Amino acid sequence: MTKMSQIWIENGRFVTMEDGEHVLQGHMVVTDDRITYIGAEAPTGLQADVQKLDGSKLAFMPGLVNTHGHAAMSLLRGYSDDQNLQVWLEQKMWPMEGKYIDIDTRAGSALAVVEMLKSGTTAFVDMYDRMDQLAEVVEQAGIRGCLTRGVIGLCPEDVQQAKLAEAIAFARDWNGKADGRITTMISPHAPYTCPPDYIEKFVQAAHDYDLPLHTHMSESIAEVEQNVRDYGVRPVQHLDNLGFFSRPALVAHAVHLNDDEIALLADRKVAVSHNPVSNLKLASGIARVPDLLRAGVTVSLGTDSAASNNNLDLFKEIKFAALLHKGVSGDPTVVPAIEALRMGTVYGARSIWQEDSIGRLRVGMKADFIAIDIEQPHFYPQTDIVSHLVYSGSGRDVKHVWVDGRQVVRDGECTLLDEEKIRHDAEASFERLLKA
Amino acid sequence: MTKMSQIWIENGRFVTMEDGEHVLQGHMVVTDDRITYIGAEAPTGLQADVQKLDGSKLAFMPGLVNTHGHAAMSLLRGYSDDQNLQVWLEQKMWPMEGKYIDIDTRAGSALAVVEMLKSGTTAFVDMYDRMDQLAEVVEQAGIRGCLTRGVIGLCPEDVQQAKLAEAIAFARDWNGKADGRITTMISPHAPYTCPPDYIEKFVQAAHDYDLPLHTHMSESIAEVEQNVRDYGVRPVQHLDNLGFFSRPALVAHAVHLNDDEIALLADRKVAVSHNPVSNLKLASGIARVPDLLRAGVTVSLGTDSAASNNNLDLFKEIKFAALLHKGVSGDPTVVPAIEALRMGTVYGARSIWQEDSIGRLRVGMKADFIAIDIEQPHFYPQTDIVSHLVYSGSGRDVKHVWVDGRQVVRDGECTLLDEEKIRHDAEASFERLLKA
Incomplete structure (x- = not known):
């Protein structure tokens, strides 16, 4: 049996997008590609090698x-x-x-x-x-x-x-x-x-x-x-x-x-x-x-x-x-x-007919989520995080991104792609199309 | 006589906001609080201690x-x-x-x-x-x-x-x-x-x-x-x-x-x-x-x-x-x-009746200008910089800011202000107002 990977996000602000209470201060655990815990209390019974992430200066929401x-x-x-x-x-x-x-x-x-x-x-x-x-x-x-x-x-x-x-x-x-x-x-x-x-x-x-x-x-x-x-x-x-x-x-x-x-x-x-x-x-x-x-x-x-x-x-x-x-x-x-x-x-x-698996932070759903850097002036005072994300935030505030439990953006950089080459290739293609 | 400070921005893309040709590839020199040179050719006759800034991965425009x-x-x-x-x-x-x-x-x-x-x-x-x-x-x-x-x-x-x-x-x-x-x-x-x-x-x-x-x-x-x-x-x-x-x-x-x-x-x-x-x-x-x-x-x-x-x-x-x-x-x-x-x-x-001194990059004007990080996917292909700034850019792309020739933001951080204290004070004031 393949070893499972597990991430515990500690002390984060989670915009779960659930009906009713859609913001939760607490913890989330991702095991492989799924959310396996989310709640105000610290999780228990985790793997010994669980990877911890300090969520205190971040807000988390569905991708x-x-x-x-x-x-x-x-x-x-x-x-x-x-x-x-x-x-x-x-x-x-x-x-x-x-x-x-x-x-x-x-x-x-x-x-x-x-x-x-x-x-x-x-x-x-x-x-x-x-x-x-x-x-x-x-x-x-x-x-x-x-x-x-x-x-x-x-x-x-x-x-x-x-x-x-x-x-x-x-x-x-x-x-x-x-x-x-x-x-x-x-x-x-x-x-x-x-x-x-x-x-x-x-x-x-x-x-x-x-x-x-x-x-x-x-x-x-x-x-x-x-x-x-x-x-x-x-x-x-x-x-x-x-x-x-x-x-x-x-x-x-x-x-x-x-x-x-x-x-x-x-x-x-x-x-x-x-x-x-x-x-x-x-x-x-x-x-x-x-x-x-x-x-x-x-x-x-x-x-x-x-x-x-x-x-x-x-x-x-x-x-x-x-x-x-x-x-x-x-x-x-x-x-x-x-x-x-x-x-x-x-x-x-x-x-896209995937409401059962993505779009919310909920146990059992796919771990497609993002972390926002909220230690910035335009997110202060830290009152209503939903208001701040919608009216004050932008995609440039995104710090980390996970899809299917895999971290695909870390500190603002894609982990699986060569960004510099991609920018260069795009420029080269455009130049070629102009001349073609 | 006080020593003058001088900055030479080399090989930058300058959105001058002049009528007609409003974008210039070249160089700009700031001496104390004023723009003293802007042009396609490298400047001459600069001070020995001129501070150089590589502008090749940046776009510059008026603040x-x-x-x-x-x-x-x-x-x-x-x-x-x-x-x-x-x-x-x-x-x-x-x-x-x-x-x-x-x-x-x-x-x-x-x-x-x-x-x-x-x-x-x-x-x-x-x-x-x-x-x-x-x-x-x-x-x-x-x-x-x-x-x-x-x-x-x-x-x-x-x-x-x-x-x-x-x-x-x-x-x-x-x-x-x-x-x-x-x-x-x-x-x-x-x-x-x-x-x-x-x-x-x-x-x-x-x-x-x-x-x-x-x-x-x-x-x-x-x-x-x-x-x-x-x-x-x-x-x-x-x-x-x-x-x-x-x-x-x-x-x-x-x-x-x-x-x-x-x-x-x-x-x-x-x-x-x-x-x-x-x-x-x-x-x-x-x-x-x-x-x-x-x-x-x-x-x-x-x-x-x-x-x-x-x-x-x-x-x-x-x-x-x-x-x-x-x-x-x-x-x-x-x-x-x-x-x-x-x-x-x-x-x-x-x-604000200051068109003669700010709002353009022009010799004699106040050195109020900003540098945009254009090495990002949303600025590619690097075709029309004015279009990119307006339709694709945001304030979060600003890397450096100068006012009156003084650098007030460097690598995204204010040089003259304690940002962390300011965020903290704002939060504290808001909490106090809520309870007052």
């Missing part, structure tokens, strides 16, 4: 879950800002993305994973192509990934077939890999980039292989109007008609919704990835988050890619979610701090 | 200017969030503020100044009471402060007179102190907290002592409506009628403005301190920043206090200014990155 992104696009950070969407997409993003080869996807993916880990994200959703590259990075980096080959279907039928086959193969081959850290989904890119009969094939594949579905939906007014023009209904009804919501589904953006659509999403138990920064930066609009939450829809947070954000710090999305909807609604009580933090943790876990 | 805040309120960070304004103010803030004694004001002020310096703010505006306490902190900390005793005039005439006298005495006694790092203003708190005849006395004092004016204005719809009810005009016209804009003036918030008011502010050359995060958090509304900028109004950025923000990182305000107005206006080209950065530097300097 963050980023529910929408495109890691490889990190290479295009800052390459085009402050542009109209069509210019950004057609003149800047697509030409550069068209030049990507495997090493570029690998370089951008690794850069994104380093950035996410260091800022406290322990699980993330990613939709892109050349997904094998990203999956291998995830395997090596120790992070948790819910991955999917996103498919644009505006192409001849044989190309469509090949892409769908590739998406299915990726999802089937990688699901459960990396000790279960990798899970997969099936993803038609969006209703406006995939014909209805093509979307139906993804739905069928999701049934055949028992996989969830992910797509972009109702990000801009223009695409909603186009959907009505082309198909006579708005995107939510359109996807529902195609059977999309007969499977577990996560949709990104959902900015432009009417009341009926919100009710339908709630009824179908569709999870929404809210991407406040990307939606603001591209001027897509402001999602009706308070209404979605009131309707009982699971709303989590995504950064989208670094090309439209421009970083992958999920604490920033938490902050924007807590602040933006107060100002827009005129009601300072909406999206209170704890709810914004749930969007980044518990609701994130629920959005 | 940030925070144009509205209440430093001492840092003690109330996280004490009340997600509340309606009246509950927040009347049940939470005012009772606690009423218990402040000098040591609390000192403790909160020091906490705020540490936080600002570490996050790259080198000059700040502050309006509060017991201002001697803050002025002494500014003197010691090496930061630049534009300070003013804010006066609420809802009190008997003798108390009004005493407060006005105190405000004048502070402004007169401290103006130009700390080697000129301290400047002062005169401040009636707001049109809704000061009767018109009382505001006129501040205007007269500003003329008598040749001082600028600062006030809160049109932060909420309710106060605009009250102004119309009480005085028959909206706040901008009201202040103009009282002669307020006959002096150099900086107004905070200016959220609710109509077109005529924007035109009047432009005509009177009134500077506006935009506080996006505080305005969102208190659900005050969203200022018409693109319209103000188009009209030629100087718009700078303020954090407001940590009780309504909840931190003092001006990079966050820059980011919100760049993102928020795109999403609200539906135009992704408004408030581009460089304009948002100007709001935090050049326009900040202009708002």
Whole structure:
């Protein structure tokens, strides 16, 4: 029998994210990949070789879950800002993305994973192509990934077939890999980039292989109007008609919704990835988050890619979610701090169907958690730690990160990745793409 | 003659904030408190004992200017969030503020100044009471402060007179102190907290002592409506009628403005301190920043206090200014990155009438500048440094800070302040206030 490893975090402040009392002063024990104790009293009956960590100057919380992104696009950070969407997409993003080869996807993916880990994200959703590259990075980096080959279907039928086959193969081959850290989904890119009969094939594949579905939906007014023009209904009804919501589904953006659509999403138990920064930066609009939450829809947070954000710090999305909807609604009580933090943790876990194993600090759950350096002026006075994390903290306050009980960031540095090489490779890939 | 100190920053990336080419790869020399060289070529004719700093892994830019805040309120960070304004103010803030004694004001002020310096703010505006306490902190900390005793005039005439006298005495006694790092203003708190005849006395004092004016204005719809009810005009016209804009003036918030008011502010050359995060958090509304900028109004950025923000990182305000107005206006080209950065530097300097000496990296200007650690994943690829600073950076990326040529932050730590003691004192004051 393999020897078990055990960590005892002593005298820490734990933001457990449990309902009711969500902050606990005390101790936590991790045995191998699971939390085996958490409580106010010191634990007993531990292994003789238990590793102790002084938690007195740290706050601990579940790792963050980023529910929408495109890691490889990190290479295009800052390459085009402050542009109209069509210019950004057609003149800047697509030409550069068209030049990507495997090493570029690998370089951008690794850069994104380093950035996410260091800022406290322990699980993330990613939709892109050349997904094998990203999956291998995830395997090596120790992070948790819910991955999917996103498919644009505006192409001849044989190309469509090949892409769908590739998406299915990726999802089937990688699901459960990396000790279960990798899970997969099936993803038609969006209703406006995939014909209805093509979307139906993804739905069928999701049934055949028992996989969830992910797509972009109702990000801009223009695409909603186009959907009505082309198909006579708005995107939510359109996807529902195609059977999309007969499977577990996560949709990104959902900015432009009417009341009926919100009710339908709630009824179908569709999870929404809210991407406040990307939606603001591209001027897509402001999602009706308070209404979605009131309707009982699971709303989590995504950064989208670094090309439209421009970083992958999920604490920033938490902050924007807590602040933006107060100002827009005129009601300072909406999206209170704890709810914004749930969007980044518990609701994130629920959005990728892993609420039973991650998103809270609870006995039996996976040991995916982070430690925040609270000995800093912006965390003083040390009154309400949830408020401080949401309104004052940032991903740059993250000191340590564990996934599956393994420490993947120590004192702000990734333990399993060569950060300097990754930065260098990203720079080299970007230079090559510029000249290609 | 005193020996001059000289620093040569070699091979740095300098965001000069000059019009046109605002980024320069090269060298900068600081002699005593001034920038004496900046250019692509290596400098010549330097002192034998010049101190060299390798700038190759850093980006340099002017220190940030925070144009509205209440430093001492840092003690109330996280004490009340997600509340309606009246509950927040009347049940939470005012009772606690009423218990402040000098040591609390000192403790909160020091906490705020540490936080600002570490996050790259080198000059700040502050309006509060017991201002001697803050002025002494500014003197010691090496930061630049534009300070003013804010006066609420809802009190008997003798108390009004005493407060006005105190405000004048502070402004007169401290103006130009700390080697000129301290400047002062005169401040009636707001049109809704000061009767018109009382505001006129501040205007007269500003003329008598040749001082600028600062006030809160049109932060909420309710106060605009009250102004119309009480005085028959909206706040901008009201202040103009009282002669307020006959002096150099900086107004905070200016959220609710109509077109005529924007035109009047432009005509009177009134500077506006935009506080996006505080305005969102208190659900005050969203200022018409693109319209103000188009009209030629100087718009700078303020954090407001940590009780309504909840931190003092001006990079966050820059980011919100760049993102928020795109999403609200539906135009992704408004408030581009460089304009948002100007709001935090050049326009900040202009708002406190110091554009000739701070806000840019230029020969002859004061050496108020900061160094950013760009060897981090969220600054890669190293393409557009202005974009990265605005959309990806944060105050936590600041490594070194100089004010008046003196290094006040080195490797992230304040050189002139005892940070641990300041955190401890802030905690102790807060605990005392809670029990008092």
